[in-house]
Amino acid sequence: MSQIIRIAIDAMGGDYAPVEVVKGAVDAVKEHDNIKVILVGDSDGIKDELSRHEYKKEQIEVVHTTEVISCNEGPVEAIRRKKDSSLVVALKMVKDGKADAAISAGSTGAVLVGGQVITGKIRGIKRAPLATVIPTMKGVSLLIDCGANVDARSEHLVQFAQMGSIYMERVVGVKNPKVSLVNIGEEEAKGNALVKEVFPMLKELDTINFAGNIEPREIFDGETDVVLCEAFVGNVILKLAEGLSSTLIHAIKDGIMSSTRGKIGGLLIKPALKDVLKMFDASEYGGAPLLGLNGLVVKMHGNSKAKEVRVAIGQCIAFMEQGINDKIREQLGKK
């Protein structure tokens, strides 16, 4: 692909902005010749950071904005009011065709609202779900919707299943990915009204490889590729997994450090423990794409550092090169 992929980044979003965002952008342009990164935010601060790095000047552009949306603001109101915020300007660049993708580590609510309202959905897509790659015992799976559309209906979930399947196949590279529906029992008759309604609809789709229900206990075994659920449940899964793994690791560390014997043993198992932690480290997998938009919007974790920014940029490149939106339009779009 000879075309240049243009990625707008909210340089003011996240705990380590703009320092780590700028560093990640520089690392990415060193890795990829075919991209241009547009850093959106306070230009003085951004340029100051950029001056510390060596890179091809034509690959990074700075767009100055004067406002920042914080995580404490109501997202709908903030998006409406702060027209010159780094996030709104970055999203608008995608809408206006000045960028192919936008990335932000800022307020999740504002990214979700802004993605749907400013960037806009593909014609025919009813809701834009947030998807995230989660680590499992066998590799990775895609959790979709992990937080964008609470109170979604069955027709929305059917679209999420198809978009998740396309993403997993083309961006992550899993052939004919298995799609499973999160339920509190394996049998078709189990569950609440929503999953009972959506199950037969998924069974009838010939565009996905539907593998039936998956119980939450099995999600991290990695037997399926796309873990489908509505956003409230998806967000519970994502946040509980984050919280519980950190709780368990802390408890184990505390236990080890409470005796001399444990301390010596702890030193010996450190490399092994590190490998496990790395396996469950979200930074390896970039950000969470909001699917079904005219363009691409990627939400990164608030505590993202340069590495995550670099990986998220790589994710945007794969998304564009693989023509995900063309495929979504072909399968789900309306003329």
Add this chain to the structure above:
Amino acid sequence: MSQIIRIAIDAMGGDYAPVEVVKGAVDAVKEHDNIKVILVGDSDGIKDELSRHEYKKEQIEVVHTTEVISCNEGPVEAIRRKKDSSLVVALKMVKDGKADAAISAGSTGAVLVGGQVITGKIRGIKRAPLATVIPTMKGVSLLIDCGANVDARSEHLVQFAQMGSIYMERVVGVKNPKVSLVNIGEEEAKGNALVKEVFPMLKELDTINFAGNIEPREIFDGETDVVLCEAFVGNVILKLAEGLSSTLIHAIKDGIMSSTRGKIGGLLIKPALKDVLKMFDASEYGGAPLLGLNGLVVKMHGNSKAKEVRVAIGQCIAFMEQGINDKIREQLGKK
């Protein structure tokens, strides 16, 4: 309390029935003078097992039944058809006042349906929630509803909050327990339609100590006492926590065992690791009570052994001695 507490146990339910069920019952009557255990199931098998133990004969009675409900049967149909099953007979003993409580490690669906249909709810209680004690970094919390009533409405959750609070205060012994609503954000305005509707209702209740929303990430920190949610979400939390902790522990063990250095270290940290595992070991906390019934029904994990049975019996004793149902009737019941 001088009155004898009578506990009917489904001696055929669970992976280790009747051997472990009988052993647990024997251990419990040795511990408690004021109880009588009624073992319900195949009398030959039960008596055979009983003959291996020493105990006061008047404390254990056997009631013969000819049928068993398996986990693969549709619960509604099974409860209706298998009138002489160990579970149905045990539940009916509670209904008929021949027992104060029933315990089963059999089919969860059948216990939930049977509890509501056979044993019956307290007048004024709209739904009977399943509650379970979960281990946290600071002790234990009560997760309610963890699986009984999918598609519950706000008025149901309000009752669950009150019953959970009563249980936590009187059975677990937490003074003025904090009740938190599971939500995907901390602010009142966050979440789906159900939690947005129930939040102000909980805030107005003067019978509970409502502490606002809790995000799934924080559940295992143990900052709250009653973790309130509807059954689909509750079951996801319970099952995901079980699955993920076992996945993590396995990954750590595999990592340790993959090198000699790790193996030696592993031996040294074994006691510490064991303590952590014990902390998260559900067997310490008995079974899951179905609250709001005329009597008490406790669902044990399918893989329960003698220890869990003994603990669940202790739980029934506390429930009776603390007059939980009188308190529920007083606060929520209708004349």
